[in-house]
């Protein structure tokens with residue numbers, strides 16, 4: 514586990530103090546993929562750099578695998594850092610060195626013999642599927658290939674933790690997908706804890722088990738990804754969710770309903786796919802109202818489906834109310850969605 518205890522980081526610029534991190538308390542479970550999301554300037558990079566103490570906190574402690582990293586001397590810290598790998602948005606490869614030399618670099622610094630380095634290099638090239646690029650230079654690689662090399666370099670010394678700072682932000686969507694799949698594989702097969710800093714909610718949605726939302730140096734909300742997606746509390750979290758889950762009825766559908774009562778539109782949210790059809794069926798059968806499905810979409814998070822459906826309910830207001838209450842009793846989140854028109 515990685516634990517932040519009352520962590521603050523202040524920078525002083527021209528006599529002004531900037532609170533880059535303000536009283537952070539956070540626990541990152543062993544073996545998880547933990548996402549940290551926030552807008553630019555929220556403090557994400559500062560937070561992730563504290564994990565391997567590339568930066569020192571102004572206050573507080575970083576406890577990793579029960580060890581207080583903030584209390585280690587320089588020598589002990591150097592040793593412990595070998596168990597933490599890091600990858601970056603712009604890959605940070607040495608342009609004048611080959612793929613092989615880039616990957617071997619941390620092993621050289623740790624004093625591995627030539628034979629040990631070559632053995633490990635072969636394993637890593639196999640793992641990232643770039644054996645044929647062993648002697649290529651970074652300039653000859655695509656963005657996705659460069660990040661694979663970055664990943665191999667980060668994994669070279671068998672770390673237990675992998676830190677990723679906007680690791681897919683410079684990549685196109687297709688390449689992002691393949692890099693995320695590789696990170697998931699690393700987490701599952703090698704049980705490496707992954708901390709992912711990102712400003713993109715779909716990165717969180719695709720691979721993170723947990724997420725912390727940051728704003729102005731604070732963690733404003735944290736929990737399992739599924740809980741945060743289904744019950745976002747803070748407006749900033751809701752804004753992020755909105756980038757992947759449609760929260761409003763598409764305008765063209767709304768326009769087609771122009772002469773109807775917009776306050777008859779409801780947005781339903783379902784957790785788990787199976788219940789969805791049954792519950793809607795029950796409403797249609799049990800209540801004397803008309804139910805039109807206007808729009809539906811779904812997203813899957815760690816194997817749980819979050820379904821969203823916009824419906825129109827027309828009929829006696831008292832019966833409509835009973836129907837929405839029935840939906841809520843069956844675990845469906847119901848929101849009237851007409852007011853925004």
Ligand SMILES: Nc1ncnc2c1ncn2[C@@H]1O[C@H](COP(=O)(O)OP(=O)(O)O)[C@@H](O)[C@H]1O
Nearest residue numbers: 524531533551552553554555556557558559560
């Ligand atoms: N070395 C530094 N010196 C002064 N201010 C810094 C330094 N690093 C970061 N900051 C400030 O701390 C805040 C958080 O920055 P950062 O952690 O990079 O945010 P994020 O990664 O979420 O975009 C910003 O206001 C930034 O300008």
Ligand SMILES: [Mg+2]
Nearest residue numbers: 554557558559
């Ligand atoms: Mg950053």
